[in-house]
Amino acid sequence: MQTLPIQLDLFALTIFLGVAQAVFLGIFFLTGERGRSVASRCMGFLMLALSAVIGEMFLCYSNYMFRVLPIVDFSEPLNFVMGPLFFLFVFVRIRGRLPKQWGWHFLPAALWLVNAISWLYQPVAVKYNNYLHAYHPELPFISEPPHYLAEDFFCLRNYIDELTTASCLIYNVIALVIIYRAYRQAGRTFWQNSPAQLVQLRNQSLLFLILPALIVVIKPQFYEDLGDYLLACYLTLIIYITSIRVMTGSSYFSDETKPQPVIPETGVELKRKYEKSALSEEVEDAVLGKLTRLLETEKPYLDSALSLPKLAALLNTSPHHLSQLLNDRLGQTFFDWLATYRIAEAQQLLNEPTTAHLKIDEIAERVGYNSPSAFHTAFKRLTNQTPAQYRQKVGSARSRPTSSRSA
Known part of the structure; x- marks a missing residue:
């Protein structure tokens, strides 16, 4: 050959x-x-x-x-x-x-x-x-x-x-x-x-x-x-x-540091933090309205790559002003706000019979978490139970027969 x-x-x-x-x-x-x-x-x-x-x-x-x-x-x-x-x-x-x-x-x-x-x-x-x-x-x-x-x-x-x-x-x-x-x-x-x-x-x-x-x-x-x-x-x-x-899409070169678990500040303390800001109530109301509409139409919190600057860009405001808005009006940091909506979405998926077949890790990915461990930590922090415990509780309530009282 x-x-x-x-x-x-x-x-x-x-x-x-x-x-x-x-x-x-x-x-x-x-x-x-x-x-x-x-x-x-x-x-x-x-x-x-x-x-x-x-x-x-x-x-x-x-x-x-x-x-x-x-x-x-x-x-x-x-x-x-x-x-x-x-x-x-x-x-x-x-x-x-x-x-x-x-x-x-x-x-x-x-x-x-x-x-x-x-x-x-x-x-x-x-x-x-x-x-x-x-x-x-x-x-x-x-x-x-x-x-x-x-x-x-x-x-x-x-x-x-x-x-x-x-x-x-x-x-x-x-x-x-x-x-x-x-x-x-x-x-x-x-x-x-x-x-x-x-x-x-x-x-x-x-x-x-x-x-x-x-x-x-x-x-x-x-x-x-x-x-x-x-x-x-x-x-x-x-x-x-x-x-x-x-x-x-990696966070390796990101300047944002991973939030550490700290004792949350009260709404009054958060407001004092930004009390010298020039951001008016009218602007806050407008941005808050945009945020509400964005949440209804797009659910941006489901994007695993969502960050404070990205959300601010969607709302045509600055990251600093958006952070101030979340603290002043909602009493939350950006990461707390993000976790709240993601865990609420996860609870809905765990409640829905049509998504009962999804694994916990799949639900974590679906609501925007790249790391299942981060999802479990956030879920436990906000609900005082793990996703598996929540699903078991919901399943038990759904399968429990309803009793009727006799007259």
Whole structure:
């Protein structure tokens, strides 16, 4: 078998960095407290699937595949995992749970995996010729021994590009429809830059939507798989954009310090703290009215990235004035105010029969807590009981039969 020297250029380096970063993100989303979140698990497995897909593209483009011929096309079944995983990520982020019978979304991937057995079990000479056919048609083929199995059980391997395009397109469109409906429920238009969570999901969905369009444009321009390196570079771009969003959403570089449990000040003491402020009652009333309307239409406290400056920006005021308003008129610090609304929302979810199936950690994520331990601490502080105790108490009250008094 004739081989070619390793080809390492800018494209190869870009793709390799994408593989490494996708593996890192996959591990990041699947470990620690994040790994308990269903949405994080969906994103983590999506990143690992992307790392395998573009990893195979790297091996083929750089000619490393000559050295590992037995694993040619090992990532094909994962082509049908990317769309479902991204759709499930969006669904969970918006609805707080997985859809019913979500496992059926992975049926095409399972069927393709069965079909791949017939391919992966072929002699190395067969795989060598197929690799040449796709990436190096200029090299001479070699004679092949008899095949061990039928090479393609379902006779669909010639349509892998079309089926991958259809899968990615369908699931991205469904994800965008869910996001669009969430915007409408929030009383916003699809292109508005709030709420923050929907903006991030919308932008991420549009990035993934470009992928099937690129497949349609690139594939006809190249013989067999020679254009895959361009698709791999675009997937690498998506991976690094995701990394940037993860970093910008982190509190690592934030100047805000985590509030320490202290004895709360009284309303009078809080008011004295700001009694020299020039903020008038009229301005306070206007901002308070905006805050009330915002709470009714958007529920910004459900955004895990909400901070005092972000809330102030939504209300067109300064963080200092907003902090003064919360202290003067509501007798609360920002963090106390935030916890009050989040725990009230959690109590409602724990009370509702329609959300009784949600796990405590899922409820924590749904009401804006990235850390289940922080949620448990806040819940216990405000209700004097843990979420599990509260749910058990509510369940007992709901199941207790009502008695009627006889006259």
